[in-house]
Amino acid sequence: MHMDHATAVQIPTFEDIRSAQRRIAGAIRTTPVLTDPDFNRLLGCNVWLKCENLQRTGAFKFRGASNAVACLEEAGVEGDVATHSSGNHGAALALAAANHGRRARVVMPENSSRTKIEAVRRHGGEIVFCAPTQADREKGLAELVAGGCIPVPPYDHPDIICGQGTAALEFARQCGDLDVLMTPVGGGGLISGTAIAAHALIEGVSVVGVEPEGAGEATLSLQLGQRVTNFRIDTIADGLRAIIGTLNFQIVQRYVDDIVTVSDGAIVEAMALVWQHFRMLIEPSSATVVAALLANPGRIAGRCVGVIVSGGNVDPGNLPFDAA
Amino acid sequence: MHMDHATAVQIPTFEDIRSAQRRIAGAIRTTPVLTDPDFNRLLGCNVWLKCENLQRTGAFKFRGASNAVACLEEAGVEGDVATHSSGNHGAALALAAANHGRRARVVMPENSSRTKIEAVRRHGGEIVFCAPTQADREKGLAELVAGGCIPVPPYDHPDIICGQGTAALEFARQCGDLDVLMTPVGGGGLISGTAIAAHALIEGVSVVGVEPEGAGEATLSLQLGQRVTNFRIDTIADGLRAIIGTLNFQIVQRYVDDIVTVSDGAIVEAMALVWQHFRMLIEPSSATVVAALLANPGRIAGRCVGVIVSGGNVDPGNLPFDAA
Numbered sequence: 001m002h003m004d005h006a007t008a009v010q011i012p013t014f015e016d017i018r019s020a021q022r023r024i025a026g027a028i029r030t031t032p033v034l035t036d037p038d039f040n041r042l043l044g045c046n047v048w049l050k051c052e053n054l055q056r057t058g059a060f061k062f063r064g065a066s067n068a069v070a071c072l073e074e075a076g077v078e079g080d081v082a083t084h085s086s087g088n089h090g091a092a093l094a095l096a097a098a099n100h101g102r103r104a105r106v107v108m109p110e111n112s113s114r115t116k117i118e119a120v121r122r123h124g125g126e127i128v129f130c131a132p133t134q135a136d137r138e139k140g141l142a143e144l145v146a147g148g149c150i151p152v153p154p155y156d157h158p159d160i161i162c163g164q165g166t167a168a169l170e171f172a173r174q175c176g177d178l179d180v181l182m183t184p185v186g187g188g189g190l191i192s193g194t195a196i197a198a199h200a201l202i203e204g205v206s207v208v209g210v211e212p213e214g215a216g217e218a219t220l221s222l223q224l225g226q227r228v229t230n231f232r233i234d235t236i237a238d239g240l241r242a243i244i245g246t247l248n249f250q251i252v253q254r255y256v257d258d259i260v261t262v263s264d265g266a267i268v269e270a271m272a273l274v275w276q277h278f279r280m281l282i283e284p285s286s287a288t289v290v291a292a293l294l295a296n297p298g299r300i301a302g303r304c305v306g307v308i309v310s311g312g313n314v315d316p317g318n319l320p321f322d323a324a
Numbered sequence: 325m326h327m328d329h330a331t332a333v334q335i336p337t338f339e340d341i342r343s344a345q346r347r348i349a350g351a352i353r354t355t356p357v358l359t360d361p362d363f364n365r366l367l368g369c370n371v372w373l374k375c376e377n378l379q380r381t382g383a384f385k386f387r388g389a390s391n392a393v394a395c396l397e398e399a400g401v402e403g404d405v406a407t408h409s410s411g412n413h414g415a416a417l418a419l420a421a422a423n424h425g426r427r428a429r430v431v432m433p434e435n436s437s438r439t440k441i442e443a444v445r446r447h448g449g450e451i452v453f454c455a456p457t458q459a460d461r462e463k464g465l466a467e468l469v470a471g472g473c474i475p476v477p478p479y480d481h482p483d484i485i486c487g488q489g490t491a492a493l494e495f496a497r498q499c500g501d502l503d504v505l506m507t508p509v510g511g512g513g514l515i516s517g518t519a520i521a522a523h524a525l526i527e528g529v530s531v532v533g534v535e536p537e538g539a540g541e542a543t544l545s546l547q548l549g550q551r552v553t554n555f556r557i558d559t560i561a562d563g564l565r566a567i568i569g570t571l572n573f574q575i576v577q578r579y580v581d582d583i584v585t586v587s588d589g590a591i592v593e594a595m596a597l598v599w600q601h602f603r604m605l606i607e608p609s610s611a612t613v614v615a616a617l618l619a620n621p622g623r624i625a626g627r628c629v630g631v632i633v634s635g636g637n638v639d640p641g642n643l644p645f646d647a648a
Binding site for chain 2: 058
């Protein structure tokens with residue numbers, strides 16, 4: 001670990017991500033990487049999709065949750081775990097906990113998608129609903145922790161960041177020739193781990209984050225040079241309705257080349273496009289990155305672009321596009 | 325090629341499948357193989373899914389169609405192509421033809437799924453609708469051929485069978501330790517190519533086909549020792565509403581270990597299960613194989629089972645199960 005003197009919070013190193021990879025190798029699925037000639041022609045570049053929508057629990061979040069629970073085991077910390085989550089981290093933590101014989105309690109906003117609620121329950125997690133604000137999520141979690149649960153935060157923790165970074169580590173081994181590596185940005189767990197791993201493994205790669213306009217506080221935070229925490233969040237991308245974490249923001253400032261924003265309309269178009277070309281339903285959060293490619297054709301023309309498709313937990317009966 | 329003296333139809337050899345693989349390597353997608361511990365625990369065996377639902381055009385059919393059109397190119401046969409199809413072969417032929425600057429005309433039953441109709445159109449195919457019977461499909465195609473189109477049959481042809489066999493060839497390279505290899509059976513293109521490739525590559529493997537009860541004519545044909553052509557077909561598995569082909573039946577008799585049937589209800593349960601564990605929407609035809617595993621736990625207990633998931637062309641807004 002490298003000490004960050006400004007705040008005394010440890011920024012994980014690439015070696016920490018390699019340790020996470022060894023720790024969780026038996027639990028996670030090595031997700032496939034897909035490409036498509038017609039899709040590439042349309043986007044004007046060579047895109048490789050790292051399909052974390054096909055990860056266990058339907059999202060990359062299972063990597064971070066598995067690493068966090070495995071670290072508790074290593075440290076000899078016993079007991080049930082708890083978190084707040086719009087859904088994917090909740091289901092991930094429920095399964096990661098179950099894999100170690102623990103129970104997970106998950107604070108979820110009332111407006112979480114039905115698919116995500118069912119997923120938490122299927123993996124044995126216990127849900128505590130709350131109002132859909134950051135403050136209510138944190139309050140709900142604080143109550144569980146007061147009751148004796150061990151908190152496993154969704155993104156603002158080195159163990160989570162290192163777990164999420166294993167997706168980029170895998171991706172670089174599967175497809176090492178990337179000019180650009182892009183991920184969605186919500187709380188910042190995925191982009192943080194990705195940036196650390198990518199810069200260690202792929203020479204000259206640019207790491208770019210994408211946010212919905214309606215949750216564009218990380219973009220604004222980067223511009224202002226300080227973390228904006230009072231952004232009023234409103235976007236279809238339910239997985240990204242979070243404020244970037246403090247450790248995550250430090251890592252983004254240091255390692256991420258750029259963050260761009262996309263409209264909800266562009267996100268929906270991108271979901272349709274991925275369904276047409278890959279027959280995969282990806283959730284709105286994941287589609288942000290494809291939306292950014294569609295919106296910026298000149299910027300990435302002819303280049304090799306790696307995209308981490310973060311999750312596939314949507315309700316097929318309630319898609320925001322016509323899927324036929 | 326090996327001459328089959330009983331009928332003078334050439335049964336393809338494994339070497340023909342290897343030639344097909346070289347011919348279509350630049351066009352097809354190497355599809356991923358996925359497994360899941362919870363899914364395996366539920367089924368009582370180790371299952372590997374070969375995800376042809378993630379193949380270009382959303383089904384294995386693109387392999388056979390690509391090989392057939394490439395063979396026309398090699399033979400110097402020019403002109404537009406035509407076929408009859410409940411959907412997946414149609415879309416596959418449309419794209420394979422477009423890749424070689426040709427046009428495809430597709431005879432489709434009126435009750436084809438909307439997703440499959442749209443897919444044929446998206447790839448530039450021209451649709452001719454017909455009544456949903458085998459006779460009407462064949463009559464429609466005969467008219468197109470009389471008009472000058474080159475017929476590319478959906479399954480009853482060595483070039484198609486060899487193309488479909490490349491999925492098993494790939495699968496054996498990705499995952500060579502299979503005790504059993506299972507595929508759905510409709511017209512018999514996939515099971516034929518699979519059986520030839522699997523027996524050449526995987527020592528001691530059993531090749532098992534699965535049909536819906538409502539399209540169980542191949543099972544009946546095997547039992548009777550002759551091809552049943554007057555079976556009244558009625559099943560949710562729209563991709564399997566076909567009578568097994570003549571060449572296909574010969575190959576099945578020689579190389580396939582068994583064919584079993586499953587109910588439409590079991591097919592729907594299997595679709596739900598794959599969505600829950602893999603976040604993939606697979607079409608009813610593909611789910612037959614998972615349904616067979618669920619129905620026969622004792623028979624495959626503890627074994628390594630390879631399953632070719634044939635396609636993912638479903639209408640997400642009209643699923644026969646609750647996907648949340």
